[in-house]
Amino acid sequence: MSDSGRRKPPLVAEKRYKSAAKPAKPAKKPSPKRKKPAPRKRGNFVTNAITGLFRWILRLIWAFTWRIGLLSCVLLGLAVGYFYLTLPPVTELLDGRANGSVTMMDRDAKIFAWRGDTFGGAVTASSVSPHLKNAVIATEDKRFYYHFGVSPRGIASAIRINLREGRGPLSGHGGSTITQQTAKLLCLGVKYDETQWESEAAYEADCRKGSLWRKGKEAIFAMAMETKYSKDEILSIYLNRAYMGGGAYGAEAAAQRFFGKSAAQLNPAEGAMLAGLLTAPTSLAPTNDLEKSQNRAGVVIGLMQEQGYLSDRAAKEALANPAELSEAAEARAGGYFADWVMSSGPEFFTRNSTADVVIRTTLDQRIQKAAEDALAYIFENKVSEGSKAQAAIVVMSADGAVRAMVGGRKTKVAGAFNRATQALRQTGSSFKPFVYATALEMGWSSNDTILDEELTINIPGSGPWTPQNYDRKFHGRVTLTEALQSSLNIPAVKLAQNVGLENVRQIAADFGLQSDLAQGPALALGASESTLIEMTGAYAGILNGGSSVTPYGLVELKMQGDDEPLMTATGGIGERVIREDAARELIWMMYNVAQHGSGRRALLDDRQIAGKTGTTQAARDAWFIGFSADYVAGVWMGYDDNTPLKGVTGSGLPAEIWHETMVRVHEGVPVSPLPMLEGGSDPKKSPGAGNGENDRTRRGIEKLLDDLLGNGGNR
Template structure:
């Protein structure tokens, strides 16, 4: 028993509390391991082995289970990606279809689309009915493919749409090729539009570059391909494409540039015509013959590459081009036609039919004006360093009879008569004197011609001399700057500006002291128009060139100029005094060379600072004519003054214009004290005019001084140099 009890109690083993917790502390640290030195040097390339991380994830997974789970996750991701890709593709298709439906809904019904008419022709005719110019589509009938040489249409196919006969209006391969080329060139170097798309755009759409218009172009191209044969589409294209300089269609372009029908053009000329389509305004051979020729060589190379001509033909045509390009007309009537085109939109809106514009231009006077300006410049432009000029002649009621916008339209289409803004110099002074007259002064009012300082600005006369006490008539006739500035200060610059605007100046004028000497820029047309009230008795005159606009057949009148009575802008007394003073400019003043036998005339010369502009605006009871001479880049002339070359051009033109016409007096210039008929448009009135003072006929003695202008700041800085204003 004792033995059994002893056995049941058993042996008690020692217990280590916290054994599991301290197990990690009993593990051998790799640093505590004993290493045995080896004779071999340590391998520096071998990376030290990392200590095994403690296994905290429990029992290990069976081999290959992790790989299977990774594959399952990958398949799940691919399935989701495929699903959402399919969903997005479906929505993209729905969006594209919806967009096409939207674009199609905004097009006219396909069944109602018809090939529109050609762009309208605008025929500009003179007052006598003779044709001055044609704008819009040039004259020319539609051509048939069978009537033109095969290389003519082939030139367009080679350079614009080489797969024309194999696509259905849209060429995906061409679009892809153009896209790749554009990416490689980092820009738009090629276009993917087919000839059919270009035709659709030219016939039915605008030139704006938007996604909506491009989609409309695609739909219309598909419709054209379904409705017409390839030959019909190509024929329509050749007769409707724009070639620049107002020429639509190959017939008009061949007549315009080569002076021959399209059926007679050579291979080289056909290549040039095809090359124009890319940029007709930039590559037109009458404006850029070098660019047109270079582009034609590219077309010839494309034709050879497409096997439409042989390499020998391409080389021969490129080596010896036969471009009999006719130069653009140098006739100055083109300046008139351009001006007519500018005002048409205001008169009749968009032109959608062939029209005839009847103008006020007198073709005989236009020829005389052209010869007077161009001949004088040809003879003296080098001497005076004057490269350009402009002439405007109008009746006292504003009807333009002649206009020259430059010496050569072929060299420059910029119309200096209507668009150039230049300083009028002393030609602006009549508005200053009129403001003074309306303030109570008279032609016999005395003012001092003496040195003047306006906050550091010291204007000086052209001759660097001062004449002391002078009448306003003498001061205006001799174009004395100091008197004009004194009058401007006396009445106020704002009053001078209001007076000029009332008479017809439309440009912005600065209200400063120098405005009296014409420092604000104006155009020749508006300055001549502002002088017209002096010639017509004091009534507003709106310069105009269009009298009537009608359809070609004459069945419909689209516009006719009204005959409303003009507003009075100068009272009869002011007209009489101003004309009396400005008549002296031609008798004893700066324009003594301006003389028309048997006629009384008046006017004012003008020269801007540094001799940059030379003007003369003169008038009779029949015509108001203004001349401007200068340089487009505003460089100084070689001392060309208003009393010199401009007066000579004016006199030559006005003598021819008045030849054989019964003389009439200018309102207010009858000598003797009373004016029987001052107003041309109103009722005759009797206005007393002070008798001319003997001092007017007698040149005042100059008072010489040593005063010279100096650079100064002040009101406007030194706006006028030592020759400011000139004559």
């Protein structure tokens, strides 16, 4: 049977290939049943109680902590706000000194010394040299521009260092930022009130206390400053107020004092040196120890290099050429001369002024160096090593203008005992010219004679006194010139008695010897005490023709910034003491002392000099005082404790010191002759004591008339 009539089903791939058939949908898996949590194991009652108590304590602590924290933040904000409101404008905070300063200038208007708390003028962080600004930040607070006044990282680091070095956490390193240091410089806004503090030193000590309470207050004040002022304004206050040694407050004063230039002109080495002083300004001051200051500057340069403020090349150059002191700074603040000007000037301006004063003086720095070098040369080459003998030198012009002063062997000092102005010593034979000045003024001539013979004087209350010559000999009849030339004692005593001891005393006083002068005949031999500056000034009166002088160093005083002076010279030539021809004849006699007598070691090769030696009893003091036509110089030598000198007289080392000084002083000075008059050349005068007796009578009458007319007897 045929199946052609059947209808064949179509071929279906799914049926042909079972593997390709469409997969059936998977049956849904039943969702897993959640496991019931395991029942909590219950502890015993004690454990549960402790745990609950612990949780309660934590919650309580947290509740207190966030509330106390919030309250602390509020109180801190109020404290910062209070200080913020009390802070004045920046300009009022730049100069914080209680007292003013004195700047001294030499005869050429060059600064050579400072006294008091110097403030060189206000500077800003942008006006100073960038090297100084960078050095300060690198050294004192490298994160200055990134913190809010207090650096927690710096404090933590400081505490760690202190503990590691065996100190208390707040002892030693403080971790203070520049802002905190500035707050301390401002004394946290507390101003000095003399009614509240025993002294300014006590006030400053309180400002620098390092207690925990003080540190906290300092931090609050610092944050207030950060809120009130910009970073550069804070840095400006710091740069103006920070003490940098040598009496200099602020960058400008320090730059002027140490380097003789403005703070804007400092190079990297100089900027590093000033920044290095901030940690210990007194001990590191370059005027105290230049080498130590340079070493500290080297450390600062290294910090600047590490922090990118200096290139390797610039740092290397700065290390190879360390900062050096200016000439004025190297002279160590003017030494004895500056101290003398301060003590002799008006106290209101020189010591008690709250303003800045500028004084122009008579000092000649070339002559000052000449005197210092001469003294050093003699002690190095002519004095036994280890000797404690001292010496002093004064050089002045004939009008009393002091050009140089050395008050002791240590010349680079300030505030030291000044043997030129403060030491009262017996004058010895250096007083004798005033005996002869009196005789010449009263009509004697340098050619008049006097008998050198044994002499005994009965002194009421003391008994007989027999003076001796230095050589223990008698020389018979000698002229006054010969007597002074050989420094004979007996003729001087006889002459003083002849012309009157009171007259000698008066002439010496009129020439400027203000100390109490001896009453007895020993006056003629220099038994009285005087200072070197008084004696040198009295000799200046002889050189200038017989008029008294008042030694002076102050030429002009004015307030800083003013053009008109408040006062001018306080000394100079005064009234006439003896006639000019008498003074010129005395110069002739003193010229012979140097040329042929005891002062030969003082002679200068190229010019005339006149002078007189002096040696006191037991050689406790040795003097040489003399002059050329241009300058008068006095030298004293002795021990501070009055120990006798060994083998030293005025004709020895003092004359040699004088010689060495004046050789240097006269370098480049044209040669001029002494204004002297040889004795007996005046035809109107006849030799002999009788002429002197007549002149004494004339002078007595003149004095009586002066008294009657109210002239006070001034000549």
